[in-house]
């Protein structure tokens with residue numbers, strides 16, 4: 001009997017391809033590498049004792065609930081805790097406005113499935129969060145870049161783009177953006193909200209980093225601005241303030257879209273892990289998460305300073321970078337003519353790593369850019385990493401200039 005060939009994976013799986021950043025991270029996983037590449041929260045700052053106690057309590061007190069199937073919208077206690085946190089920060093929210101998601105990454109998939117038809121246009125910051133670009137591409141959307149400057153997305157660019165492209169949604173990370181660390185001013189947030197009001201498109205406001213502020217004053221969520229309150233989905237995450245391995249995030253959306261997301265989630269995973277949600281709710285009730293975030297902020301502030309203060313000696317003359325007021329990332333631009341992707345092998349040979357900026361662009365990439373995360377290593381390791389980077393880049397930059 002001849003064996004018939006089996007069908008190939010869907011074209012979209014082949015055409016989107018793996019994340020180049022994840023591939024780079026795999027290369028830099030050797031323990032001797034000081035990595036500025038991944039956005040990995042500092043593991044020594046996980047509140048292991050508090051999290052363990054929360055799991056112990058829910059297993060001791062409500063095992064029948066903590067280990068059972070549950071509702072797709074998510075654990076009621078956890079949604080009440082999240083709603084109280086959002087309301088306390090100026091965004092009036094009830095538990096029923098929320099869906100708990102398996103990381104905020106899942107919220108992106110739910111929204112893409114619930115909202116996008118193949119061929120629909122999604123506007124994204126350029127550069128922007130790579131895994132969101134992938135997620136929209138998987139949904140068959142056409143991803144169109146919106147220009148940015150040091151202040152983030154340029155709202156003045158929206159009118160013309162929207163008239164031409166008729167987007168269904170705009171995705172942005174307005175606070176301490178990944179990959180650039182940039183934050184949108186209140187004025188720009190208002191302008192984005194008004195553009196959505198004028199032209200009719202959804203805003204997906206992804207905010208996993210907002211709690212990690214080291215200087216300056218908090219900006220309002222776009223979701224809290226009246227112009228776009230009925231057309232903004234806010235995504236949040238416990239990954240950066242509790243632990244990413246919990247895979248806990250949430251979306252806050254107007255009713256119709258929230259209902260559609262719940263239906264998509266039913267088919268994706270029925271619900272997020274019951275025990276993890278119950279433990280997180282218990283943690284929020286019994287422990288002082290804000291006090292813990294204060295510890296993380298103090299440590300990360302020091303690490304940001306160690307990185308930014310060390311960059312002048314580590315990077316070739318003519319390089320530029322920002323000093324983000326929070327989050328995890330510094331965005332670097334090397335002098336014209338240098339290519340951060342081409343320079344990476346030399347850095348890895350010197351046991352130091354970063355992520356080249358090119359993959360983060362939906363439009364024409366600026367190859368001289370790169371992203372550096374400052375949160376994973378303590379200051380003395382950051383300084384050693386920068387010494388290695390200086391050695392790697394000085395050799396290579398000299399070659400590039402000579403060539």
Ligand SMILES: Cc1ncc(COP(=O)(O)O)c(C=O)c1O
Pocket residue numbers: 039102103104105106129173178206208236237238239244247248249
């Ligand atoms: C902008 C942005 N959105 C979403 C995520 C996904 O986070 P989570 O762990 O909540 O899925 C990340 C993770 O790095 C991110 O940078």
